[in-house]
Amino acid sequence: MKSLLMLLIAFFSLIVVGNQKATTYWNTGQADTIEKGRFEVGIFQPLRYGLTNDIELSTYPIMDFIMPNFSVKKNYIKNTKWSLSSEHFTSYPTLLIKMISKEGIAGLLPSTAKEDIPQQIYTEHSIIFTYNLSKYFIITPKVSVSIPIIFNSYKKFPTIDMFLLYTRTAPFHGDFIYTLSLDIDGQIYKSLYYSIDFDYYNNLPINIYNSEGISSNYEHKFMLIWKNSPNFSIYAGYKLIYGNYPYGSQLNIVPLIDFAWGW
Amino acid sequence: MKILIFLLLIFIISCDPFHAKFEDIETARYYEASKIIEPLSSNELKIMNWNIKFGGGRIDFFFDCYGNNVLMSKDEVYTNMEKLAIKINKENPDILFIQEVDINSKRASYINQVQYLLDNTELNYATYASQWKADYVPSDGIGKVDTGNAILSKFPLNNAKRIALPLMTDQDAVTKYFYLKRNILTSEIMWNNEKINLLAIHTSAYSHDGTKLKQIEILKNKMDEINNNNEAFIAGGDLNTIPPNSDKIKDFPDSICTNESFQADDYTEDIGILDSFYSDYTPAISQTDYEADNSKYFSHTTNKNGFWNRKLDYLFTNQNFENGMIHQDISSGGVETMKLSDHAPLTVTFSFNGGN
Numbered sequence: 001m002k003s004l005l006m007l008l009i010a011f012f013s014l015i016v017v018g019n020q021k022a023t024t025y026w027n028t029g030q031a032d033t034i035e036k037g038r039f040e041v042g043i044f045q046p047l048r049y050g051l052t053n054d055i056e057l058s059t060y061p062i063m064d065f066i067m068p069n070f071s072v073k074k075n076y077i078k079n080t081k082w083s084l085s086s087e088h089f090t091s092y093p094t095l096l097i098k099m100i101s102k103e104g105i106a107g108l109l110p111s112t113a114k115e116d117i118p119q120q121i122y123t124e125h126s127i128i129f130t131y132n133l134s135k136y137f138i139i140t141p142k143v144s145v146s147i148p149i150i151f152n153s154y155k156k157f158p159t160i161d162m163f164l165l166y167t168r169t170a171p172f173h174g175d176f177i178y179t180l181s182l183d184i185d186g187q188i189y190k191s192l193y194y195s196i197d198f199d200y201y202n203n204l205p206i207n208i209y210n211s212e213g214i215s216s217n218y219e220h221k222f223m224l225i226w227k228n229s230p231n232f233s234i235y236a237g238y239k240l241i242y243g244n245y246p247y248g249s250q251l252n253i254v255p256l257i258d259f260a261w262g263w
Numbered sequence: 264m265k266i267l268i269f270l271l272l273i274f275i276i277s278c279d280p281f282h283a284k285f286e287d288i289e290t291a292r293y294y295e296a297s298k299i300i301e302p303l304s305s306n307e308l309k310i311m312n313w314n315i316k317f318g319g320g321r322i323d324f325f326f327d328c329y330g331n332n333v334l335m336s337k338d339e340v341y342t343n344m345e346k347l348a349i350k351i352n353k354e355n356p357d358i359l360f361i362q363e364v365d366i367n368s369k370r371a372s373y374i375n376q377v378q379y380l381l382d383n384t385e386l387n388y389a390t391y392a393s394q395w396k397a398d399y400v401p402s403d404g405i406g407k408v409d410t411g412n413a414i415l416s417k418f419p420l421n422n423a424k425r426i427a428l429p430l431m432t433d434q435d436a437v438t439k440y441f442y443l444k445r446n447i448l449t450s451e452i453m454w455n456n457e458k459i460n461l462l463a464i465h466t467s468a469y470s471h472d473g474t475k476l477k478q479i480e481i482l483k484n485k486m487d488e489i490n491n492n493n494e495a496f497i498a499g500g501d502l503n504t505i506p507p508n509s510d511k512i513k514d515f516p517d518s519i520c521t522n523e524s525f526q527a528d529d530y531t532e533d534i535g536i537l538d539s540f541y542s543d544y545t546p547a548i549s550q551t552d553y554e555a556d557n558s559k560y561f562s563h564t565t566n567k568n569g570f571w572n573r574k575l576d577y578l579f580t581n582q583n584f585e586n587g588m589i590h591q592d593i594s595s596g597g598v599e600t601m602k603l604s605d606h607a608p609l610t611v612t613f614s615f616n617g618g619n
């Protein structure tokens with residue numbers, strides 16, 4: 001049961017990344033970085049820290065035990081209307097993949113796959129542009145590229161053909177993935193905000209590990225956010241996933257809920 | 264925090280994000296062969312029943328405790344399916360009941376085995392009801408699964424329904440959500456201007472809480488209902504229980520699992536559950552024949568190096584059955600079926616009362 005709970009936390013950490021503005025806090029996902037010295041963390045969101053007013057560091061703390069990970073976001077341009085940043089994420093997923101290759105509950109992969117899992121480092125690089133039309137309507141287009149670095153000789157191991165995880169674990173199989181995203185955020189009323197996003201995933205035409213590749217995958221998320229104060233916020237909504245998997249296409253919807261704290 | 268995560272878990276499961284739930288009664292799925300072969304007219308039908316172990320042949324899977332295999336390659340599945348099709352074609356049944364047939368499972372490389380059998384035998388039509396379906400089973404590396412019961416027929420099948428059976432009661436909510444959900448698959452055919460009701464079932468193998476007995480009782484009630492309406496039926500499948508008056512009822516030597524979740528070798532609690540099936544209707548293998556020599560009608564073993572050591576597979580009718588046979592080996596059926604599945608096929612010849 002413990003391993004299942006840990007897996008659930010890991011699972012939602014990968015998907016519940018909010019993105020809202022019109023305040024100077026709780027703006028995950030936008031080009032703006034968190035202000036210097038501020039911390040924010042959610043149950044399923046990363047721990048973020050403002051190193052300077054234009055450099056933000058973040059990590060998923062619980063995940064660090066099973067998948068050490070680290071991200072740096074650098075803001076290059078920022079004015080009242082728009083903002084431009086790049087974000088660079090890296091992680092060591094080998095431990096996690098081996099951990100979920102097991103018998104029994106939380107065995108997302110067969111235990112026999114363990115010996116085929118290579119040492120690897122996962123990297124993801126994004127360009128984020130945020131345009132602030134008004135506090136009710138902020139748009140953030142984003143382009144990301146996932147680049148796997150596999151060290152020892154690559155052997156095929158079973159893919160995780162599950163919504164949300166299929167695209168996110170494809171680079172562990174040697175797939176180079178690009179993501180095109182559009183986020184729309186804004187205020188609804190007083191402390192109540194919304195966040196809508198659309199993501200498109202596909203393969204880059206690069207295949208150095210002889211991977212099987214993925215085809216177009218789409219995701220859409222809607223969340224209501226109650227920004228109670230700079231110290232606490234609540235997120236609730238859903239995620240819709242239309243994926244193309246090895247067995248065919250499928251539509252899934254999952255509820256999302258999160259609580260975040262800042263100081 | 265733990266309570267929060269628990270509530271979240273319940274919330275997620277109540278929304279069925281993995282598409283693992285079923286209604287009490289649903290329309291079953293229909294399939295058709297790529298090429299329809301018109302059946303010859305006859306006064307008899309050959310009926311066959313077979314649990315085909317999802318085309319796994321005699322690969323040792325983790326749940327049998329003989330090996331640790333979970334997934335098969337496409338080549339493995341096609342090789343096994345070809346052997347199953349050869350045996351089915353040799354028998355050339357008019358109606359085939361199959362259990363553990365996968366239509367979209369990672370373990371079977373997502374090969375639709377119902378469609379494969381339709382396209383590689385003389386059977387034209389099929390109905391299918393899932394008994395285990397989830398977009399992802401997060402246990403043992405199983406992944407996506409859609410497996411269940413099917414009825415294949417040379418004649419068009421109509422009014423196909425999936426009737427949900429009671430679920431095991433001794434599992435936690437998460438396990439229950441992702442676990443097998445047994446059913447009765449019902450369909451109808453018109454043959455020689457008369458309707459025949461077909462009822463296919465595969466009951467719980469590892470039930471220790473009386474669920475299997477309830478499932479078998481529901482099947483019996485359905486059979487009685489049809490019989491009381493003066494309609495014909497053929498019912499059967501893998502009942503996961505042994506016939507009345509079996510010489511051996513527990514401690515089968517091939518059951519080597521120590522994990523209670525996978526133990527199915529004590530049928531003491533089942534005694535008497537099939538008595539009314541035999542007294543009220545006609546079995547494919549008569550009780551007299553079975554009692555004369557149990558071993559001749561054994562149809563299951565988990566040990567590929569052993570031999571069939573218990574009978575779990577049945578067909579019953581309220582009409583006539585003749586020539587019932589368990590196809591155990593070359594001497595009974597002409598094929599070494601031990602290599603093809605962990606169950607042996609059963610065949611019988613059906614005709615209407617009064618020789619219609």
